[in-house]
Amino acid sequence: MRAIEAGLRFLIKQGVKYIFGIPAGSINALYDCLYDLPELQAVVAKHETSSGYMAAAYTRITGIPSVCVGSSGPGATNLVTPAANAWKEKLPVIFISGSVPSSKLGKGGAQELRADPIFAPVTKLSRMVMNAEELPAAIAEAYWTAISGVPGPVHLSIPIDLQMTDIGEMELPELPLIQEQMALVDKTLMEATLGAVLQAGERGAILLGHGAKSAQADVLAFAERTGWMVATTPRGKGAFPEDHPQSLGVYGLSGNDKAIEFLNSDGHKLIMVLGSSLGELATCNWEARLTAGKQFVHIDYDERELGRCYEADFALHGEIAPVLRQLSAGLAQAGSGLTAERKMLLEQLHLARLEAAADASAMETWNTRTAIRLLGANAPDQTRFYIDIGEFMTYSIQNLLIREQQQFDININFGGMGSGIAGSLGAKLAEPERPVMCITGDGCFFMHGLEVMTAKEYGLPIVFVVINNARLGMVYHGHMLQYERCLSDFSQQRVSIAAVAQSLGIRHVQVESAEQLQAKHVQQWFAEGQSGPIVVEVVVDGNEIPPMGERVKFLQGATY
Incomplete structure (x- = not known):
């Protein structure tokens, strides 16, 4: 052998x-x-x-x-x-x-x-x-x-x-019989954390990082018991259903205004962070108001993340799910839970937000934000959105409303342009039955777009949505915001991505208006029985300024 x-x-x-x-x-x-x-x-x-x-x-x-x-x-x-x-x-x-x-x-x-x-x-x-x-x-x-x-x-x-080299027949190596076990959180620390949670009452808030996705059911149960409002980091997006009355949306890069205003306010006495390293993009450039004047609970399975960016009052090293179960059990034993009055208020506020969002959407013109919102609204309930890196990413973080059974993936910390195109293939192989939609841009497509051929060769029915604004949008707008000028080289003569897909023998659609991006169209893209990918080219001007102001401030050095 x-x-x-x-x-x-x-x-x-x-x-x-x-x-x-x-x-x-x-x-x-x-x-x-x-x-x-x-x-x-x-x-x-x-x-x-x-x-x-x-x-x-x-x-x-x-x-x-x-x-x-x-x-x-x-x-x-x-x-x-x-x-x-x-x-x-x-x-x-x-x-x-x-x-x-x-x-x-x-x-x-x-x-x-x-x-x-x-x-x-x-x-x-x-x-x-x-x-x-x-x-x-x-x-x-x-x-x-x-x-x-x-x-x-x-x-x-x-x-x-x-x-x-032929090494003959040999026994295969064996792994250690005893697997490593995560140490239990210190009992005294757990009791102190529970005491702080009880003392906060209804005046608490939760921020979910990517690590919280491993404990979604326990996060939901804990949030509903406490009645606390819940935000996510960009990578944590999807860890909590965004159509839930307690959802604030995303905090951090391209975050939702309501999440940023709430978490930076003094309207709550305790902030609990689950499964986040609290880096630049998760914290609006390490915003001090996130934890100032509040008790801070930080839970993570990687001990190195605790205290790295913010000093926690209660730093719990452990798996998120069992820690939340212990806290929920303690709350139940103490008779603490969401009151009927608080639940009614949350639902009223939620309805008001939905009505305001619907009114705003009805008035929108055709642009990247509108396209992203329509993609989210019309995608199947089980969809996994795989987001690439670029201007469209900021709109996706802010405007894709992730429902309970949907998933959201983005390599925002170290993913390069085109990583979403490639990653969506791995995602489809991981869960063949789940619909997968990759949202990418023309710049990303020119880097790694030929992986749509790999999807074709392996019969992977992925919907690749390419936002085509004929420029490196995030770079263009970043330079205009920071320097008020940019090289003409950041833009280019528009290339038909749909025509590229046609030349590769791949299903393709070109979308140039909201009327071409309705539920019936998205259903056709995900139609059963398809054995390969489809490339959906969304043509936009891309002249609107994307929600990336916090990133520009960081690059300008305004946070130092």
């Missing part, structure tokens, strides 16, 4: 199902093994960076580690960006890069590069394997490192000759 096959068989034993990447000389032995390993499916992308975003999305949604591979040299360096993304998102993705033969290292082989030190700053483990017999154990070590403790990516560089 070849050494690399033994390593792959170990991964199969752990439940790994997909290998994302692009085959090339120094990694071809791995791909050759896949002929004999039908349990592992190769997903061959159009670019290594895209393959890394696919792997990350699949792992984020399923919790199952995935493998992403690239050749030596440029193939490996193309994986550094998605490895950094997986590092920021704490995802157990296993990156494998090929290398020139071990006997030729340092002799100037084609595309030779020591990749392990390059990956080291953005992985939990990065090493070059130099012994064929040790390769299966090295893969086992990498897998265990990726999933243990706070998860994260790992990287192995494997010379091609070691991959091909």
Whole structure:
């Protein structure tokens, strides 16, 4: 048995199902093994960076580690960006890069590069394997490192000759029998936190980060028991249904005015943050008013996040779901709960907000904001929205109303332009039955848009909505807001994205008005029985200023 096959068989034993990447000389032995390993499916992308975003999305949604591979040299360096993304998102993705033969290292082989030190700053483990017999154990070590403790990516560089070496029949490595357990939150600290929650009464607020998505049912139950208003960070969007009477929408970059005004006010005595690192984009540039004059409860499974940006009065290191269950049980035992009067008031305020939003929508002209609102209103109830990086992102954060059964994904911390296009493929592989809509832009499409071909080749029925404003919109408006001028190069002659899709043999639609973006049209895009993607080009002028003011202030240095 070849050494690399033994390593792959170990991964199969752990439940790994997909290998994302692009085959090339120094990694071809791995791909050759896949002929004999039908349990592992190769997903061959159009670019290594895209393959890394696919792997990350699949792992984020399923919790199952995935493998992403690239050749030596440029193939490996193309994986550094998605490895950094997986590092920021704490995802157990296993990156494998090929290398020139071990006997030729340092002799100037084609595309030779020591990749392990390059990956080291953005992985939990990065090493070059130099012994064929040790390769299966090295893969086992990498897998265990990726999933243990706070998860994260790992990287192995494997010379091609070691991959091909016959190591005979051998027993596959075993993982430790005892899995790591999250320590229980200190009982005294839990009691003190419960006391603070009881003392706050109805004057509390909740801010949900991405980590809260792992405990959505418990978050909803706790919020409804306390009656507290709930906001989310941009990455936490979707952790709480935005059509709920207690929803404030998004706080942070492109946040909703009602969320920013409420959380920055002194109308509540306690703020509880769940599963957020509280970085720039989650906090309106680390706004001091978020916690000033209030008791601050911070709950996160990664102890390193506690106290990093804001000092908490109650810093609870633990899984969010069991902590909330303990707090809810304590509230029930104390007889604390949402009063009928408070519930009625919340519903009245909610109805008033819905009526105001409906009136505002009815008066809107055709633009990016209108298109985003219509996409959200007319998408199926189970839709997963996968948002790319650009001007349209700010509108999506602010104007997509995420309902209870829907999901919202965005790589806002380290996702590059085009990451949403690639990530939506991983999302569809993770949940084949869930409708997936990727909202992206023309600039993103020109970077990684050919991954729609990958979706076609693997029969993935994804709706790719491309907002085409014929410019790098976020860059253009950012420069105009910050410098009041910009290079003409930020704009371009409009290219028909629908025509590009047609040339690729992919279903396509061009939308130029609100009348072409109604429920019946969206239903057709998601029609059952479709075996491949559709590209929906939304043509807009893009002259309106997007809701990105806080980001511009940060770039101007106004927060220092």
